[in-house]
Amino acid sequence: MFHFSNENIVYQKSGDLEYIQFKKLLKLGIKHAYTLKGENLDFSQNSKFEKSSYERLSKALEMDEKTLVKPVQTHTSCVKCIDRIVESSQLQNVDGLITNQKGIALTTKNADCILLLFYDPVKKVIANVHSGWKGTFQKIAEKTVVKMMNFYGCKPQDILVFICPSIRKCHFEVDEDVKDLCAQIFSFTNRLEEIIEVGEIKDGKTKYMIDTVLINQILLEDLGVKKSNIIDCGICSVCHQGKIHSARAEGENFKRATAVITL
Numbered sequence: 001m002f003h004f005s006n007e008n009i010v011y012q013k014s015g016d017l018e019y020i021q022f023k024k025l026l027k028l029g030i031k032h033a034y035t036l037k038g039e040n041l042d043f044s045q046n047s048k049f050e051k052s053s054y055e056r057l058s059k060a061l062e063m064d065e066k067t068l069v070k071p072v073q074t075h076t077s078c079v080k081c082i083d084r085i086v087e088s089s090q091l092q093n094v095d096g097l098i099t100n101q102k103g104i105a106l107t108t109k110n111a112d113c114i115l116l117l118f119y120d121p122v123k124k125v126i127a128n129v130h131s132g133w134k135g136t137f138q139k140i141a142e143k144t145v146v147k148m149m150n151f152y153g154c155k156p157q158d159i160l161v162f163i164c165p166s167i168r169k170c171h172f173e174v175d176e177d178v179k180d181l182c183a184q185i186f187s188f189t190n191r192l193e194e195i196i197e198v199g200e201i202k203d204g205k206t207k208y209m210i211d212t213v214l215i216n217q218i219l220l221e222d223l224g225v226k227k228s229n230i231i232d233c234g235i236c237s238v239c240h241q242g243k244i245h246s247a248r249a250e251g252e253n254f255k256r257a258t259a260v261i262t263l
Contacts, residue, residue: 004036004243009233014060017041018243022117022162024231025261030119030126031105032261033061034164034233036243042255043109045072045088049255057260067105067262071097073130077138081151082106096129096144100152105262111245112167112237114212115259116141120148122158126261133178136212137185142219156224163232164259167248169211171238173199179208182215189218 003011009020012033019033035041035057042049058065069082071094079096082104091097097106098118106128108115113132119125125148131140141161148154174182179196186195195214199207217230241249245257 004233004235004240006234008231009235015056017056017060019057019060020165020233020235022231022233024160025117025119025162028119028121030261030263031061031063032117032259033057034115034259035257037245037255037257043107043258044256045070045109047255053258057258061260063105063260063262064103067103068107068260069097069104070107071095071130073108075130075132075134077135077140077143079127079129079140079144079147081147095131095135096127096140098125098127098144098147098151099263100125102263105260107258107260109256109258110164110166110237111247111250111254111256114166114216115164116144116216117162117164117259117261118144118148119160119162119261120152120154120158121160123148123152123154124263125152125154126263128259128261131212131216133172133174133210133212136215137181139219141216142223145220145223145225157226157229159225159229161220161225161230163213163216163230165233165235165237165240165244165257166213167238167246168213168236169197169209170236171248172210172212173207174210175205175207179210182210186215186218191218 018036071091118127237246
């Protein structure tokens with residue numbers, strides 16, 4: 001039987017829905033999941049399977065589907081604090097959600113982009129953030145932690161961060177313009193050589209490989225999040241495209257997974 005499991009995550013199956021969970025979050029009693037590929041499963045907005053996909057997820061996790069809060073992601077750095085269940089129409093151009101309220105399930109979706117789950121066990125605050133390369137370059141993870149501090153009194157050293165499956169440095173190939181932008185934005189770190197690697201030459205152009213996961217780790221650590229509290233599933237969406245959705249691997253008709261977390 002296929003399964004993803006390692007020191008940080010565990011593979012789960014409920015009916016015909018497969019997903020992974022973080023062991024630490026389970027131990028802390030936090031209901032959450034990151035969905036794997038499945039037949040007729042697609043969390044893309046307005047896809048023909050969107051409604052049934054959320055129904056299947058809610059059933060598997062024994063959650064009330066009405067508690068799901070779904071932002072309309074557009075690769076921004078906008079993070080919203082949620083104190084009640086709101087419709088997607090009220091969350092246009094939002095890529096991160098934070099709450100300290102029980103009975104609210106925060107969702108994000110991806111197909112290569114990084115999804116980050118946050119939990120402060122002291123203040124009982126959760127967040128769910130979509131950070132593609134554009135969101136990463138806009139430092140959305142950093143903005144999330146700052147908002148958790150300012151609005152909920154969280155301390156960075158208490159916050160746990162969980163990194164879901166995403167495209168990794170081994171497959172995130174970019175052209176010189178994106179490489180230059182990356183080098184400019186993150187010039188403050190002495191780890192640029194780790195972040196950016198020279199790739200192959202294709203059609204006479206040098207390609208570059210960028211480690212967006214490492215960028216997020218650096219941003220979080222610089223804010224005071226403990227390195228030991230940043231827990232990565234370690235899964236590349238392209239390397240494991242048989243079970244993880246990947247826009248790069250699937251092409252223009254790609255489907256999306258979702259991550260969900262609730263107190």
